[in-house]
Amino acid sequence: MSFDQNAFLIIITAAMIAISCGLLGVFMMLRKMSMTGDAISHAVLPGIVIGFFVSGSQRGLEVIIGAGILGILATLMIDWLRRKARVQLDASIGITFTLLFAIGIILINLLAYKVDLDQECVLYGEIAYLPIDLWLTKSGLNMGPRILYLSLLNLILVTAFIILFFKELKVTSFDENFSKVIGIPAGLINLSLMSMVSYTTVSSFEAVGAILVVALLVVPPATAFLWTRKLKLLIQLTIVLGIGISIVGYYLAYLFDSSIAGMIVSVAGIAFLASALFKSKSFLSRFGTSRQPESLKKIV
Amino acid sequence: MEDFLYFFTFQDPSIVFVVIGIILLGVGSAYVGTYSFLDKKALLGDAISHAILPGICLGFMLAGEKNPLFIVSGAFISGALATFLSSWLNKNTRLSEDAIIASILSIFFGFGIVLLTIIQKSGNPEMAGLNQFIFGNAIAIQESDLYIYGGLAVFIILCLTIFQKEFSLLVFNPDYGRAIGFPMGMIRVIFNILMILSVVIGIQAIGVVLMAALLITPGAAARFWTDRLGVLVILAGVFSAVSGVLGTYISFVIPQMPTGPWVVVFLSILALISFLFAPKKGVLSRYISRRIYLKKTHRDHLLKLLYKGIEADKSGLPIEEIYEAFPFQKKQSEQSIKNLAKDNFITQNQSFIELSISGKSEAKRIVRLHRLWELYLNEYMNIAPDHVHDTAEKLEHILTPEMEELLESRLNFPKLDPHQENIPRDHDEL
Amino acid sequence: MITQVKSPILEIHDLTVSYDQSPVLWNVDLSLPSGKLIGILGPNGAGKSTLIKAIMGLVDPSGGYVKLFDKTLEEVRSRISYVPQRESVDWNFPASVLDVVMMGTYGKLGLFKRPGKKEKELSMESLEKVGMHGFANRQISELSGGQQQRVFIARSLAQNADLYLMDEPFAGVDMATETAIFELLQEMTAAGKTVIVVHHDIYSAVNYFDWFIMLNLHLVASGPKETVMTEDLLRKTYGGKLNLLTKVSDLIRQKEFNPLKN
Numbered sequence: 001m002s003f004d005q006n007a008f009l010i011i012i013t014a015a016m017i018a019i020s021c022g023l024l025g026v027f028m029m030l031r032k033m034s035m036t037g038d039a040i041s042h043a044v045l046p047g048i049v050i051g052f053f054v055s056g057s058q059r060g061l062e063v064i065i066g067a068g069i070l071g072i073l074a075t076l077m078i079d080w081l082r083r084k085a086r087v088q089l090d091a092s093i094g095i096t097f098t099l100l101f102a103i104g105i106i107l108i109n110l111l112a113y114k115v116d117l118d119q120e121c122v123l124y125g126e127i128a129y130l131p132i133d134l135w136l137t138k139s140g141l142n143m144g145p146r147i148l149y150l151s152l153l154n155l156i157l158v159t160a161f162i163i164l165f166f167k168e169l170k171v172t173s174f175d176e177n178f179s180k181v182i183g184i185p186a187g188l189i190n191l192s193l194m195s196m197v198s199y200t201t202v203s204s205f206e207a208v209g210a211i212l213v214v215a216l217l218v219v220p221p222a223t224a225f226l227w228t229r230k231l232k233l234l235i236q237l238t239i240v241l242g243i244g245i246s247i248v249g250y251y252l253a254y255l256f257d258s259s260i261a262g263m264i265v266s267v268a269g270i271a272f273l274a275s276a277l278f279k280s281k282s283f284l285s286r287f288g289t290s291r292q293p294e295s296l297k298k299i300v
Numbered sequence: 301m302e303d304f305l306y307f308f309t310f311q312d313p314s315i316v317f318v319v320i321g322i323i324l325l326g327v328g329s330a331y332v333g334t335y336s337f338l339d340k341k342a343l344l345g346d347a348i349s350h351a352i353l354p355g356i357c358l359g360f361m362l363a364g365e366k367n368p369l370f371i372v373s374g375a376f377i378s379g380a381l382a383t384f385l386s387s388w389l390n391k392n393t394r395l396s397e398d399a400i401i402a403s404i405l406s407i408f409f410g411f412g413i414v415l416l417t418i419i420q421k422s423g424n425p426e427m428a429g430l431n432q433f434i435f436g437n438a439i440a441i442q443e444s445d446l447y448i449y450g451g452l453a454v455f456i457i458l459c460l461t462i463f464q465k466e467f468s469l470l471v472f473n474p475d476y477g478r479a480i481g482f483p484m485g486m487i488r489v490i491f492n493i494l495m496i497l498s499v500v501i502g503i504q505a506i507g508v509v510l511m512a513a514l515l516i517t518p519g520a521a522a523r524f525w526t527d528r529l530g531v532l533v534i535l536a537g538v539f540s541a542v543s544g545v546l547g548t549y550i551s552f553v554i555p556q557m558p559t560g561p562w563v564v565v566f567l568s569i570l571a572l573i574s575f576l577f578a579p580k581k582g583v584l585s586r587y588i589s590r591r592i593y594l595k596k597t598h599r600d601h602l603l604k605l606l607y608k609g610i611e612a613d614k615s616g617l618p619i620e621e622i623y624e625a626f627p628f629q630k631k632q633s634e635q636s637i638k639n640l641a642k643d644n645f646i647t648q649n650q651s652f653i654e655l656s657i658s659g660k661s662e663a664k665r666i667v668r669l670h671r672l673w674e675l676y677l678n679e680y681m682n683i684a685p686d687h688v689h690d691t692a693e694k695l696e697h698i699l700t701p702e703m704e705e706l707l708e709s710r711l712n713f714p715k716l717d718p719h720q721e722n723i724p725r726d727h728d729e730l
Numbered sequence: 731m732i733t734q735v736k737s738p739i740l741e742i743h744d745l746t747v748s749y750d751q752s753p754v755l756w757n758v759d760l761s762l763p764s765g766k767l768i769g770i771l772g773p774n775g776a777g778k779s780t781l782i783k784a785i786m787g788l789v790d791p792s793g794g795y796v797k798l799f800d801k802t803l804e805e806v807r808s809r810i811s812y813v814p815q816r817e818s819v820d821w822n823f824p825a826s827v828l829d830v831v832m833m834g835t836y837g838k839l840g841l842f843k844r845p846g847k848k849e850k851e852l853s854m855e856s857l858e859k860v861g862m863h864g865f866a867n868r869q870i871s872e873l874s875g876g877q878q879q880r881v882f883i884a885r886s887l888a889q890n891a892d893l894y895l896m897d898e899p900f901a902g903v904d905m906a907t908e909t910a911i912f913e914l915l916q917e918m919t920a921a922g923k924t925v926i927v928v929h930h931d932i933y934s935a936v937n938y939f940d941w942f943i944m945l946n947l948h949l950v951a952s953g954p955k956e957t958v959m960t961e962d963l964l965r966k967t968y969g970g971k972l973n974l975l976t977k978v979s980d981l982i983r984q985k986e987f988n989p990l991k992n
């Protein structure tokens with residue numbers, strides 16, 4: 001076990017991705033839209049493939065635009081199925097993401113020779129290759145790992161989004177009707193959040209895989225939610241967890257010689273399940289001093 | 301074409317196995333999925349299918365090869381663990397169901413990926429077979445697999461058929477079931493077991509990521525065609541089987557092409573067709589019946605116009621006056637006049653239009669319904685006479701003869717509406 | 731028994747609302763005077779919440795319109811305040827009492843601006859009015875039902891509006907608090923504000939309100955207390971739904987589309 005520059009780069013990148021996902025995930029969870037987040041991160045796949053195809057070997061803006069369009073398309077399709085075709089919400093989500101993901105996989109196979117992308121990469125990414133995937137400027141200057149920059153940019157944009165719209169995100173998540181009544185464009189805020197989720201999925205999928213993005217979107221916020229009832233603390237805890245699981249996950253993956261992204265998620269999973277056990281109602285009533293809020297809840 | 305004939309004439313016994321296998325497991329999953337769709341728990345199936353991955357890998361690791369028995373058992377155990385954890389978390393934490401399902405799904409899948417990469421790096425030559433579980437490869441179904449997967453599918457189908465009453469109670473009215481003494485907790489457990497089993501056997505063909513489609517889409521599509529549970533599950537089974545065979549065919553023709561995505565695409569196409577074109581509930585048929593209805597309302601309004609002409613002592617109206625009465629709707633007015641003439645409700649003499657005998661009777665009916673409803677709004681709902689017109693204008697087209705009778709008796713066969721206009725009866729002279 | 735008023739603060743014209751395809755409000759047509767404490771009465775499922783939501787533009791009517799201060803909703807949004815039913819939100823949301831009350835000030839703040847000292851003071855004042863200032867930093871998930879209700883009222887007070895619409899603000903509130911809040915509402919109406927309250931208890935309602943709206947899928951009555959608090963009208967309000975109306979609703983539901991929609 002060693003701590004070298006590569007380990008540092010990988011951990012930093014993983015942590016940045018985990019933080020971006022966690023920040024958005026907190027609000028997705030509070031809106032009870034975690035599964036929609038899951039659906040979106042599956043659904044952007046065709047956009048990614050087409051973006052790769054269009055942009056050739058130069059992975060550029062096309063990929064992000066493609067995925068962004070697909071993310072919004074998925075949101076609209078879920079909405080269309082629900083409103084126009086009158087399919088219930090959970091089924092609308094299921095139908096939408098499976099179809100779009102399936103199309104993505106088919107495209108990958110059809111364009112296998114033209115697109116530098118394979119099923120495995122989509123599933124679990126390869127953050128381990130990060131240090132050798134470098135960003136070279138036109139003059140040949142080595143700027144360091146490409147994905148590091150992508151994640152940094154993503155983190156900056158996500159953070160800016162959350163800070164700028166904190167008030168709106170908070171009120172629309174808590175009480176959507178009230179926010180509409182006081183004139184906040186709740187639909188627009190929702191669509192922006194979904195767009196940020198799709199953008200984050202694309203930006204991160206090369207490193208951790210499209211599906212494991214979901215885990216980072218969902219698990220750290222859910223774990224933090226078990227520990228606190230304050231929004232600010234919930235966000236801070238999510239960030240700390242994101243950093244923590246990146247460090248522990250990296251070294252465990254190193255130890256077992258396995259997928260780093262998968263291990264990060266597994267560590268998050270253990271943290272989640274342990275927190276759930278420790279904070280569960282049955283555990284508290286058996287071992288802990290039954291805390292006041294729990295007992296209050298029963299009176300209400 | 302050659303491929304097509306070769307595949308669909310079933311000369312090759314291995315193709316027969318594959319097709320039987322995919323039909324059985326497709327029908328089994330669709331069957332279970334329809335119930336969970338009705339139960340509004342469609343996404344639990346998604347969680348279970350992702351959650352099976354670590355079990356498959358552990359089964360593989362223990363057996364050292366792709367042994368169906370080990371894999372099915374491993375998959376079943378991890379699916380059961382995921383289901384148990386979700387319901388435990390639901391009871392014992394304040395997390396929402398949505399967050400719980402998403403967490404379980406991604407945690408198990410993440411752990412599965414860890415195991416998968418460990419196996420990959422161990423250099424086991426059978427690894428390639430394992431990758432198929434992610435996106436599915438129906439072609440790889442062999443005779444020995446068929447006995448296990450097919451047998452389980454038949455078991456699931458039989459169970460659901462025999463206990464149809466119990467499971468529909470579970471879905472539609474569990475409280476009532478409990479009240480009349482059914483062990484609903486037990487039935488839920490059995491249903492969950494069937495659900496896990498169906499996911500376990502579906503994985504081979506569809507893969508973990510897309511398995512949810514096989515559970516959700518057939519039921520959602522079939523729901524558009526029927527309201528009856530029996531027909532619903534059969535239709536879902538048919539959709540699923542057809543898509544399964546087509547998907548298998550594609551991955552037979554194009555090597556390297558996984559089956560799962562194609563099955564999902566065919567399923568989604570069937571679903572889209574259902575959403576759009578199913579009679580009654582489909583988007584298109586709703587649109588068409590609305591168009592037909594709007595045509596009818598226009599026709600009714602035209603009849604009323606002529607009737608009011610008679611009330612004002614005009615035996616008929618010149619066609620220009622009719623066009624003017626419906627500004628910007630000349631096309632529709634022409635169409636309505638044509639239709640009314642065809643039905644012998646009006647007679648057209650040059651450009652002068654008069655109601656025929658049957659036309660008068662129909663016009664009276666519409667005016668009667670309109671004025672009866674106005675009176676009802678005024679008398680029973682206290683709505684001022686100058687505000688009752690708009691709603692009556694909409695309801696006059698849909699009130700049935702039975703409703704008419706009820707209104708008449710409730711209002712005591714009134715003579716005048718709130719605007720002191722005569723409510724015409726069939727025997728009234730005009 | 732529907733009393734219309736001149737220059738009303740709220741005018742509802744022939745409003746019909748349906749969910750999917752079932753009409754739940756038929757032809758509501760009324761106008762309300764300003765500066766009054768107005769009670770909405772009606773049995774469960776009568777459409778009281780729906781009426782309020784339609785006024786607030788949260789559900790699209792299938793017919794009719796609403797005018798506030800003789801203007802459309804968009805033009806006067808900031809002058810109207812809304813208290814939803816307590817069950818409409820998840821109280822496990824991680825927020826403090828003060829956080830929630832401050833949301834009342836967001837409408838006037840506009841995009842990007844963050845609430846500052848002024849907003850905080852306003853929120854604390856509102857909390858004080860409902861007797862909850864001691865709980866400002868408490869998390870909302872730790873409150874009792876009655877306390878949550880008072881937080882919602884404080885949030886609407888922080889909006890500083892002219893017209894208040896409150897959906898069952900007294901549900902789950904103890905008698906002492908109910909009286910206190912009611913006195914507060916009376917002070918507000920005395921100061922020229924108009925308060926419309928959905929209320930579930932006829933007996934206390936008689937003492938509280940100046941004007942009543944009685945609903946049961948359709949408008950049974952709207953008018954000053956003296957004219958509408960009659961046994962006949964109460965029986966019409968609470969004595970079961972109109973048989974014919976239910977039948978027509980069934981008829982409409984069986985159609986493939988909503989024929990009431992324009």
Ligand SMILES: Nc1ncnc2c1ncn2[C@@H]1O[C@H](COP(=O)(O)OP(=O)(O)O)[C@@H](O)[C@H]1O
Binds near residue numbers: 750772776779
């Ligand atoms: N979102 C909705 N979708 C479908 N039906 C609804 C919805 N909200 C309310 N309803 C129905 O509309 C009717 C009136 O509801 P509501 O206005 O909440 O009544 P009240 O507040 O008077 O108890 C009820 O029958 C209710 O079931």
Ligand SMILES: [Mg+2]
Binds near residue numbers: 778779780815897
């Ligand atoms: Mg209500």
